[in-house]
Amino acid sequence: MSTEITFEKVIKKYGDNTVIPALSLRVQPSEFFTLLGPSGCGKTTLLRMVAGFNSIEGGEICFNKKAINASSPQDRNIGMVFQNYAIFPHLTVKKNITFGLENRKIKLSKADIEKKVATMMDVVQISQFKDRLPENLSGGQQQRIALARAIVIEPSVLLMDEPLSNLDAKLRVDMRNAIRDIQKEVGITTLYVTHDQEEAMAVSDRIAVMNLGKIQHVGTPQNIYHRPANVFVANFIGRTNIIERELQFNGEIATLVFDDNHRVVLNSLDTTNYETRTVKISIRPEEFIIAENNEGIRGQVLNNMFLGLNTHYNVQLVDGEQVEIIQESTIGQIIEPGTWVGLKIKADKINVFEYESELSITKGVVNNVQ
Template sequence: MHNDIEFRSVTKNYGAVTAVSDVDLQVPKGAFLALLGPSGCGKTTCLRMIGGFEQPTSGTVLISGREMNGIAPYRRPVNMVFQHYALFPHLNVEQNVGYGLKQMRPRIEASEIARKVALALEMVRLGGFAQRRVHELSGGQQQRVALARAIVNKPAVLLLDEPLAALDRKLRTAMQIELQTLQRELGITFVLVTHDQEEALSMADLVCVMNTGSIRQLGTPQEVYDRPTDLFVADFVGKTNRVTAMLEADGRTLRLADGSALNVGERRGLAAGDAILAIRPEAIRVDRHAKPGATGFQGTVTNRIFLGSTAEYSVAVPGLGDFLITSDRRNLHESELVEPGQTVFLGFDPTTAHLFPVSSTA
């Protein structure tokens, strides 16, 4: 299977500022890739270089095996859905979707344009909306019109620049499902730019985490969440509790700031010295008392946030700081819920927690 998108040592400078630095990236045909990272990490610049709105300072961008450097956006097998949809308010839905087809040369017959537009509207479940005006549509419907306009000429790659940012939470969730379904039906490569890690993990089958112009990790959502390559990825993708410590020379004993020690199992490739233990909130169990042989910390509940099916606790541990814990309430009896002010034991398996050198925080 060939790659639909490929970056070969791509760098993009804006004057003295480097937005993207020596990036290598391969996106397989038919993948749903999420470019994820904080503002200024380079993800939107990468998207714009794929679309042709920016040209790399050095390196090569390829689409479907063809070099794209210097090729204008309208000559690329790519379409883009912008954050604010960029629909024409004076045109109806049918005219918005067919606009690009009318600009194509050689000209396409009006009957063929009408057929393609009708098919695209059916795909985004707007079959009866052809004559509606843009101002008559909800936010979700406008977003689907923008999608229909983007897919009507069947591009090899569809670029999505934070297309759900303007929607409310419930509609955003519904549109995430619709985008996944549409991507499977079309079989074309989707590239989504987002700073929302939940959106990236729930929609994409490939997640590219970026920071300061570089790729920090590329993998499936499960790999990026369960096996982050460094502390930046662990922090950015999901929530994590940090414990500052010292890994001793035996490579398995971790000495904590409060003087206690944990056996974290053999950690290959990690040198002795300052380290940070990263523990996911859902990997910690809150108990009223320590169970025999359990590993963990004792602390005081400072806050509880009710989230429906889950509850989040903030627990202060002397000498180590505050811990965030997520408990699934469906697995708890009402008697097991704890209140602020109560003393609890935080139990976890130190051999499954992530351990990183301090240098991986950048």
């Protein structure tokens, strides 16, 4: 049976310093759930609390509604994959994977161990290397050993702490795809920690974006990207332009005033405050449209960067603000620095936030923070 992980008002302190204040969260059975955030946000601390490596100063962590706070790490039935692999250099691939099974409280027969290890080596695609020592394998192959060793013991929960950070860029992409496929095949509840937003979006069923020990947004990768709950999430996930503009109302009809020449009527707001006010808005670079006949928001191209599929532009608006724009590359149509252009925006893609609270007032935000 797959395991549900629940966090009920969990607190972590170091002396008088509270680094995780009363955090609540639910990870669903068989879910690939990622804790995402900048360095120091508390994501690895929370993972180590689940593993039993860090103490819990308040609240409860439960597996299938059974509290594990007082359980020792070896009694929690977890598998863990570390950033540095932590495999035994003097043991072959096969013996590395076998190690955990041979040292379990419930002893298995030699035949059962052989069968489980052979199956797991097939799952992670390292059977052909079974008699090699780790030093003779690539980083990606070593990480597959670590993954196989963690899963072969059939843990209730798989914990992964920045498992791809030591790999080069191409291998990271290959391994994140492999990890996602293996997790789905095995069906184990997985809690994954990373600071890499692209990695998180590629592998996760859901993501919790953390900052300063608090969860800012819990949702699917698509929802977090397109409808961030607040300005921090909008800035952290992907690339965006955060600018301030006046939000005007005529009754319940909302209009964003970009400049004297361009206004956008919004049908996507979730607010009962119909007072004209300054708000913060998030516009992703790909959501700008360079308009024909220079219609829309006026700006001057400062520079361009051709990156194959897309071309990136930095554009200075008439009020002095700079925005980043990404356009699909077309043959012979790169806009040169110094050119004045008009910009339009896909209105349904704009995210609007209250100025002081920086919380979204845009329809479609799905935030499962408890």
